[in-house]
Amino acid sequence: DGGITQSPKYLFRKEGQNVTLSCEQNLNHDAMYWYRQDPGQGLRLIYYSQIVNDFQKGDIAEGYSVSREKKESFPLTVTSAQKNPTAFYLCASRTSGSSYEQYFGPGTRLTVT
Amino acid sequence: GENVEQHPSTLSVQEGDSAVIKCTYSDSASNYFPWYKQELGKRPQLIIDIRSNVGEKKDQRIAVTLNKTAKHFSLHITETQPEDSAVYFCAASRDTGFQKLVFGTGTRLLVSP
Numbered sequence: 001d002g003g004i005t006q007s008p009k010y011l012f013r014k015e016g017q018n019v020t021l022s023c024e025q026n027l028n029h030d031a032m033y034w035y036r037q038d039p040g041q042g043l044r045l046i047y048y049s050q051i052v053n054d055f056q057k058g059d060i061a062e063g064y065s066v067s068r069e070k071k072e073s074f075p076l077t078v079t080s081a082q083k084n085p086t087a088f089y090l091c092a093s094r095t096s097g098s099s100y101e102q103y104f105g106p107g108t109r110l111t112v113t
Numbered sequence: 114g115e116n117v118e119q120h121p122s123t124l125s126v127q128e129g130d131s132a133v134i135k136c137t138y139s140d141s142a143s144n145y146f147p148w149y150k151q152e153l154g155k156r157p158q159l160i161i162d163i164r165s166n167v168g169e170k171k172d173q174r175i176a177v178t179l180n181k182t183a184k185h186f187s188l189h190i191t192e193t194q195p196e197d198s199a200v201y202f203c204a205a206s207r208d209t210g211f212q213k214l215v216f217g218t219g220t221r222l223l224v225s226p
Contacts, residue, residue: 031212040122042202042216043157058213059114090156094212100145102214104156 003027006091006105013085013112021076021108023091029103030096032074036060037088037107046089049074050096078110085112115140117205119217126193127225134220136203137185143205145212146179146186151219152199160201161188164208193224 004025013019023032031050035043045058049068063082068074074093078085091105116139126132136146144165149157163170163177163186170177174193179186190197200221204214 040218042119042218043204043214044216045213048213100147100162100212101159102147102212104149104158106156 004091004093004103004105006089006108008108009106011108011110013110015112016080017112018077018079019085019110019112021078021089021091021110023074023076023105024072025074025093025103025105026072027093027095027103028071029093030071031094032068033092033094033102034058034064034066034074034076035090035092037090043090046076078112085110115143115205115207115215117203117215117217119203119220121220122218123221123223125223125225128193128195130193130224132190132193132197132222132224134188134201134203134222135185136187136205136217137183138205138215139184140205140207141181141184142207144208145206146177147204147214148175148177148188149202149204149216150199151202157202190222193222195224195226198222198224 007022033048034046047066049055065077090107092102094102119136147162150160151157174191176189200219203217206214
């Protein structure tokens with residue numbers, strides 16, 4: 001299961017606390033993505049980044065923030081402003097070459113109580 | 114923006130039967146359509162994809178068909194096996210250099226022995 005990793009697998013936080021989810025890839029991919037997965041809603045795009053030091057909001061960016069200081073890393077911070085943060089979070093990456101496949105990490109299940 | 118609808122939400126078949134999952138999309142400029150399989154508790158993995166310059170693509174027991182005029186595409190699994198049991202997601206995106214996938218809501222396929 002190398003290539004793209006996420007840690008931790010399970011994360012528990014109290015309401016009102018910010019929490020940062022890790023995403024690391026050693027595939028030398030330029031593009032990286034964060035998705036949120038809720039039951040019955042598929043995958044929804046939170047943020048994406050095409051290159052280092054550049055990122056754009058996806059469809060549900062409110063209450064989240066990201067950084068892309070290194071090509072290999074794209075951490076996601078779930079802030080206290082996110083009204084319903086409990087979900088399964090998936091990170092993905094993709095080469096900028098001819099392949100269209102997005103490779104997913106194993107995910108982090110965040111529970112906020 | 115793009116909207117992808119996926120049906121059915123659940124599908125139960127007997128081992129050896131065929132299974133068909135259908136998706137429709139709204140953005141006529143979309144031209145890349147992947148299908149991902151997600152087993153319970155695991156990451157989504159690409160199983161097949163199609164570009165809009167072809168109408169059908171096969172890979173062993175799985176095939177995808179695309180009807181650009183009607184804006185729908187389908188996943189066909191023949192000779193289903195219990196290990197095909199998983200959630201399947203369709204997605205669509207424009208080929209604009211950066212790939213922003215919009216996912217369907219998923220189909221839970223259960224193959225009974």
